[in-house]
Amino acid sequence: MLARDVPALTDIELARRIGLRDPAAVRWMTTRNNQRLFRTAWSILGNRAEAEDAVQSGYVRAFAAIGSFAGQSSLDTWLTRIVINEALGRARAARRRRARLDADSITDLDAYRERLMNGSIEPAAPDASLAIKQMRAMLEAAITRLPGEFRTVFVMRDVEGMSVEEVAGALDIPPGTVKTRLHRARRRLRDLLAPDLRASLVGAFPFAGEHCATLTERVVALLCEAPDG
Structure with missing residues (x-):
């Protein structure tokens, strides 16, 4: 083929x-x-x-x-x-x-x-600024500190962009549980990160x-x- x-x-x-x-x-x-x-x-x-x-x-x-x-x-x-x-x-x-x-x-x-x-x-692309590198490092560090069950849902949903149903199917948990864990993960991250840092998620990990x-x-x-x- x-x-x-x-x-x-x-x-x-x-x-x-x-x-x-x-x-x-x-x-x-x-x-x-x-x-x-x-x-x-x-x-x-x-x-x-x-x-x-x-x-x-x-x-x-x-x-x-x-x-x-x-x-x-x-x-x-x-x-x-x-x-x-x-x-x-x-x-x-x-x-x-x-x-x-x-x-x-x-x-x-x-x-x-x-x-x-x-x-x-x-290494990041040559035109990547030091500020972007630092923000991504801060994001990764903050996400690392999330509890494991919150971190997995957050990465799959917000970083990777999977739907709630896809995350639920992959983890074999109800969609409602996905939403609850995602909400709690986002709330914890808000306490750790300034709002403008969240825009850097696409390039993290x-x-x-x-x-x-x-x-x-x-x-x-x-x-x-x-x-x-």
């Missing part, structure tokens, strides 16, 4: 092509979802490296089970649920590790790695360019180039 034909496929047809390990279909699906899935995983894990690993693992798990996709929800929502479960599993494992480390008074290596990773984030392309190619290599068996 030619790459230009893939966007016209229905979700069922796209799932079938992914099941056949069509590189064009896999590349289209990952490129279309990378940023939203990364942001969602980060909202749960609070760690960029762990979030990227969770997305990649979620892709592999989802595409291995692509034959079970029945079209009852959109393929994007189905994939988001799998990545959420992957991230939640990692978060639980991290809490267990931290409990063991705390018991022995050992430094949490995940926190140290996150500090190191902050120095390797893709970047996962594009080289990072996005690299993740896509890794998934294509794993699923389309590895020998069967």
